[in-house]
Structure formats: C-alpha cells, structure tokens
Amino acid sequence: MSERYIARSRAVAARVLDGEVMIMSATDSTLFSLSDVATIIWQEADGRTPLSSIVKNRICPEFDVAQDDAYRDAEAFTERLASHGILRISDRPILDDEPPASAS
Amino acid sequence: MSLVQQLNQKALAHGVALSVHLDLTYRCNERCEHCYLEHDDRGEMSTSEIRTLLSQLADAGVFFLTLSGGEPLVRNDCFEIIEYARDLQFNVKLKTNAILIREKEAARLKTLGVQQVQISLYSHQAEVHDAITKVQGSLERTLAGIRVLRAQGLNVSVANVLMKSNASDSEAVRALAGEFGAHYTLDPTITPMIDGGTEVLRHRASAADVAGVFHNSALVGNVEEFCAPPQAVDEGILEGLPCSAGHTACYISPYGDLYPCVQFPLPCGNVRRQSFPEIWQESPQLADVRSIRGKDLETCSACSHLGTCSRCPGLAYMEGNMRGPSSVDCEKSLFRTGIPSAAMMASGRTTRPTFRPSLVQIQLA
Numbered sequence: 001m002s003e004r005y006i007a008r009s010r011a012v013a014a015r016v017l018d019g020e021v022m023i024m025s026a027t028d029s030t031l032f033s034l035s036d037v038a039t040i041i042w043q044e045a046d047g048r049t050p051l052s053s054i055v056k057n058r059i060c061p062e063f064d065v066a067q068d069d070a071y072r073d074a075e076a077f078t079e080r081l082a083s084h085g086i087l088r089i090s091d092r093p094i095l096d097d098e099p100p101a102s103a104s
Numbered sequence: 105m106s107l108v109q110q111l112n113q114k115a116l117a118h119g120v121a122l123s124v125h126l127d128l129t130y131r132c133n134e135r136c137e138h139c140y141l142e143h144d145d146r147g148e149m150s151t152s153e154i155r156t157l158l159s160q161l162a163d164a165g166v167f168f169l170t171l172s173g174g175e176p177l178v179r180n181d182c183f184e185i186i187e188y189a190r191d192l193q194f195n196v197k198l199k200t201n202a203i204l205i206r207e208k209e210a211a212r213l214k215t216l217g218v219q220q221v222q223i224s225l226y227s228h229q230a231e232v233h234d235a236i237t238k239v240q241g242s243l244e245r246t247l248a249g250i251r252v253l254r255a256q257g258l259n260v261s262v263a264n265v266l267m268k269s270n271a272s273d274s275e276a277v278r279a280l281a282g283e284f285g286a287h288y289t290l291d292p293t294i295t296p297m298i299d300g301g302t303e304v305l306r307h308r309a310s311a312a313d314v315a316g317v318f319h320n321s322a323l324v325g326n327v328e329e330f331c332a333p334p335q336a337v338d339e340g341i342l343e344g345l346p347c348s349a350g351h352t353a354c355y356i357s358p359y360g361d362l363y364p365c366v367q368f369p370l371p372c373g374n375v376r377r378q379s380f381p382e383i384w385q386e387s388p389q390l391a392d393v394r395s396i397r398g399k400d401l402e403t404c405s406a407c408s409h410l411g412t413c414s415r416c417p418g419l420a421y422m423e424g425n426m427r428g429p430s431s432v433d434c435e436k437s438l439f440r441t442g443i444p445s446a447a448m449m450a451s452g453r454t455t456r457p458t459f460r461p462s463l464v465q466i467q468l469a
Contacts, residue, residue, distance in 0.1 A: 010190070010217055012217065013167065013193055013195030013196070013219065015162075015166075015167040016165075017111065017118070017165055017167070018114055018117075022167060024195050026195075026219050026259075031107045031111070032107075033107055
C-alpha cells in the first residue's frame with residue numbers, strides 16, 4: 001500500500017466554533033462541519049505526515065476503532081474533501097512553499 | 105435545518121459575531137447618484153490598524169468578512185489586507201465596482217481564494233449606467249472587470265439597485281449577469297445618507313416598479329408563496345429576533361466606528377479606542393439592540409406582517425425608533441401582499457409612506 005499525504009488547501013475559509021471546525025470551500029462554496037475525527041485529520045494535514053501515521057498516532061489512541069477501519073474511513077473522508085478543493089492528496093509529501101492553513 | 109442555519113444558531117448561542125462588514129474606505133472612483141456615503145477621507149484606519157483589527161476578529165470567531173467601501177480597491181494596500189484576511193482563514197467577500205480590476209488583479213483575487221466578488225451594475229446601457237455612476241466609460245470598465253474575474257473562475261455576483269432611472273433595465277441586467285455566469289441580486293431599497301440626509305431617496309423606483317420586482321418569479325421564486333398574505337403571528341415570532349444585526353453580525357467603518365449593521369448607524373464603540381471583543385461584549389448599545397424581541401416592537405408587534413416582514417431595525421432607527429416600524433419595509437409588505445401594515449393603518453396611510461428620519465447619530469473618530 002502506498003502512503004497517502006494530505007495538505008490543507010489555501011482556497012478555503014475555516015474557523016473553530018464551539019470546538020467544531022467549520023470549513024467553506026472557495027471552489028464551490030460548500031460548507032462543511034467537521035466531526036471530532038475529521039477535525040483531527042484536518043488539523044494534522046500538514047503535507048508531511050502520512051495519513052496512516054495520523055490514523056495510528058492521533059485517531060486510534062483517542063477513539064475506540066480498529067486501525068484498518070479508521071484508515072478506510074479516513075481515506076473516504078480525505079477524498080471527499082479533496083473533491084471540493086479543501087484538501088490536496090498525494091502519494092508523496094506535499095512540500096510546496098504554500099503555508100499550510102489552519103483554523104483559528 | 106441547513107448547515108448555515110446551524111452555524112448561525114451556534115454563533116447566536118455563543119455570542120459570536122459570525123459576519124463582519126468592514127468598509128476599508130469611503131473614497132470612491134464613482135459618484136453614484138443614490139449612494140449613502142460622503143466620499144471624503146476623514147482619517148481611515150491604517151494598514152497596521154486594520155491588521156490588528158482582523159486578528160482580533162479572527163480570534164473572536166468571525167468567519168464571514170465582507171470588505172467594501174467606497175471602492176476598496178482605491179486603497180493601495182487593499183490586496184495586502186485581503187491577503188492578511190485570507191491568511192487568517194476568513195471567508196472573504198469583496199464588494200467593488202470592478203473598475204480597477206484587470207487580468208492581474210483578477211488572478212490575484214483567485215490566488216487569494218476570495219469567496220465572492222460582488223459588483224455593482226445598474227444597467228446594460230452605458231448612457232444609463234454611466235449617468236448613475238457619473239463616470240463616463242464606467243459600464244465598459246465594469247463589464248471588462250466582470251469578464252476577467254469570470255475568466256479566472258471566480259464567483260461573481262452582480263448587484264443592481266432598482267431606481268427610477270434604471271427600472272426598465274433590470275431584466276436586461278439580469279440577462280447580462282446570466283451570460284457571464286454570475287449571480288444576480290436586485291435591491292429595491294434606497295438607503296438614506298449615512299448622515300441622515302434624505303436627498304438620495306428621490307431616486308427611489310416607483311411603487312409599480314417595486315411591486316413588479318416582488319411579483320417576478322425570476323427574482324423571488326414562487327410568487328404565490330412569496331406574496332401570500334401573512335400567516336397568524338405565533339409565540340415563536342413574538343419571541344423572535346428582528347434580524348442578525350448586533351447579534352451575529354456588525355459593521356465597522358473605515359474610521360473604526362462599530363455599528364450593528366451598515367444600515368444601522370447606532371454608534372456602539374470604536375475599535376481604535378477599544379478592542380473588538382470589548383465592544384462586542386460590553387457595549388450598552390449592542391446590549392440594547394440584543395434585548396429587542398418581536399413582542400417589543402411598537403406597532404409592529406400587533407401587525408399581521410410581523411413574521412414575514414423584512415423590517416430593518418436600522419431603517420427604523422433612522423426614522424427615530426429602533427423599536428418602531430420602518431416605513432420602507434411597511435411599503436414592501438404592502439407591495440408584496442396588497443395588505444397595509446399596522447403602522448400604515450394607524451397613520452391612515454395605505455399607500456406609499458414617507459420616510460421621515462428624525463434621529464441619526466454618527467460618530468466619526
């Protein structure tokens with residue numbers, strides 16, 4: 001299995017409201033409200049950390065879920081966000097000079 | 105309930121200003137006949153002051169940021185401000201006449217991830233549009249701006265204002281917006297000058313033209329539903345909030361004055377003297393605005409239109425009482441449904457009322 005790297009896109013607006021991350025895509029104006037798990041994936045999407053590491057080190061210790069199941073869900077989630085231009089996905093680290101966005 | 109409605113409810117519950125409208129300048133390169141602003145610069149906030157303000161807004165949870173003016177692009181630092189706002193992850197909407205937007209500027213806005221560019225367009229005919237803006241060639245330049253923005257794939261909204269001078273052109277403007285793949289809005293409200301002056305109201309469209317807007321399915325959707333007689337006023341409506349102004353939204357002038365809304369000139373503080381959170385949380389004026397419920401509205405609380413009226417508390421404030429009726433909205437309810445409002449009945453007027461501003465407070469830093 002090849003590694004998957006994810007990076008937050010700059011073409012989004014994001015804000016934390018009552019502990020929940022709200023994201024709006026500038027591409028299609030879709031508004032997302034992220035769950036606890038999705039919020040962790042979003043916050044860890046620095047382009048350098050493999051998705052498998054995010055699942056293993058950040059999600060599985062906090063939630064009662066098998067690693068394989070969590071990874072499958074994470075893959076589906078990242079693909080959905082990528083389809084709205086919110087995340088970028090690559091099989092190599094995403095190390096461009098674009099500073100990663102993070103919700104404030 | 106949609107996600108946006110949920111977001112608004114959550115912001116309301118937590119006292120968060122979800123939306124802020126920030127005018128970067130009152131200066132403008134057009135002189136629109138219906139404009140509510142004076143265009144002299146009386147000491148705009150500097151780039152540094154605006155950066156500080158934006159940081160405060162982001163920390164306070166503001167998500168939707170509208171940057172407007174005047175014409176915001178006459179500021180040399182406009183792109184720097186937009187870039188900083190985007191670094192802070194705001195959802196940025198830019199209101200402009202697009203006169204200063206060429207390919208380079210459009211590409212920059214695209215790169216910065218601006219959510220929407222709203223562009224004022226009053227007619228498809230140069231002789232009409234340019235007469236309203238008082239700038240020869242402005243239509244041509246605005247259309248060129250829209251073209252390059254759309255070529256970048258940016259979300260463009262064409263904003264028209266219904267006036268005497270352009271009432272017969274609104275359908276053609278809508279069609280033009282459609283050709284560009286842009287959204288279209290038509291506002292039949294002419295707002296009094298921000299200093300209370302009413303001379304601009306002479307540009308208001310006729311009653312028949314305003315009524316025509318409300319009965320145009322292309323603009324309002326289901327006309328039968330939109331123009332239906334109001335339903336009975338229930339407890340939920342009486343306990344409801346008049347609008348988001350001061351609750352989850354506010355307006356900040358180029359001089360740092362904070363108001364509940366751009367159309368609600370009740371001074372609540374100045375971000376040059378206090379931080380945004382201090383004003384938002386502690387302003388007695390905002391507390392007063394927030395205390396108002398439907399049942400507290402004088403005359404309106406007994407009006408059958410209460411649940412569906414577009415009543416603007418800011419326009420009511422400019423008429424002398426933010427708990428009172430807004431005659432412009434009484435008029436809209438009448439034109440929409442054919443049923444006079446309680447305020448119109450009480451005054452014996454069941455035709456177009458007269459706007460009578462009697463209290464306007466403007467505080468300039």
